[in-house]
Amino acid sequence: MFTKKSCILFLFQLVLIFQHASAQESILSEYSPLYVQKLIAVAKENYPKSKAYEHQVKIAKYNLSGEKTSWLDPFSFSYLLRSNNNTVDIVNPQLLTGYQFGVSVNPGSLLKKPFNIKAAKEEVKIAQLEQNEYALQLESEVTRRYMFYLQSLNLLKLQNKITVDAESSFADLKLKYQRSEITFQEYNSASTNLSNAQMARVQAEANMITAKASIEELLVRKLEEIK
Template identity: 45%
Template sequence: MNKKLKLFGLILFLLFSGNELRAQESFISDISYPYLEKLIAIAKKNYPEVKVRQSQVAIAKSALNQSKALWLDAFTASYIYSPKNSLNLITPTIFNGYQLSISVNIGQLLSKPSAVHSARESLNVAQYQQQEYLLSIEAQVKRLYFAYLESQAELRVRASAVLDGETAVKQLKYSFEKGETTFQIYNEALTSLYNQGSYKVQAELAMLTAKANLEEILGVKLEEIK
């Protein structure tokens, strides 16, 4: 009788422990912050959107340098050559030889400070956007890494539940064949084992999906990261 009670208690555990098992496994101890920092560095190096932000900053820097150089556009230099032994009755000149003249476009000269300021602000915007995205991708890597660890912990729970269920079913099968338990209890154990197997398959899919999501932002397989 005592043995039957133990077997019945085991069946109850299998039938009702599906949701409670989740609380028995923690992934906190699996977290490696040095490894996480490595993942963040790899994502910042490989993810295409990061490279887009870098290119935008480079373009903005180039535009700023170009706007500074365009100051010279407001000035126009020219020269006039008057031979020493020539007489120009239309536009008589005092000096002979080469004469240099410089003209200034006041409108262009006054517009340059505004253009330089605008280019500098565009560079600031590009840099702020780059900094914002780097913070965003860092947070995203952390979330995906934690989700991957959580899915691994969940899979361990489900795999352990399947092993426990298989052990219980074997014991109940032996007891049923000896007439020590009913077919109903044995059948409930089989049903519970089937459910735990289904939960395990779902946990495997969740783990593979979490791994794929993390690898997508890293640009490399986790197996390649030492």
């Protein structure tokens, strides 16, 4: 059964937590769209997968340029030198002497060339669309991870304050218990509250560190380096 003093202590702790939560600034006050855009720009510049899409677009453009400059591929050029040795070959008479040139055409390759160029153009468009799609995904992911980092940081600040209050309350009640001014149940309750607050702070610290590492994974840089 709770005593009157333990109930009053419990209500007092709830009031402290509520005051901390009310005094805690909203994370929206710390959110800067300009800073987030800077983070997004850094992620697009540094994140390997973002670079991979950029290279895919370049490759597609190179292939298109190659198709446009290969119109002569279906044509085969040859030449033959016939010398004049003043002899007459009855079996294979040479009516012409000097350099002789010839041209052959592969009709199939020639007819497919316009379609190959169109296909290469479509591949460029596909590569650009995939790059744009990933850019949108990266923007959303950077924003989401940064907001989670701000949330974790603020929760850690709040939990630090709650833990400090729990430590102060426990020290006060411990002194009163030593003076026999409160019961063991009240003292034990304060000890339990302190342990819970300390464990919650450890968890909040871990969450904040994880959230920071998560956003820095996309940036390939430390948050502190980006001003």
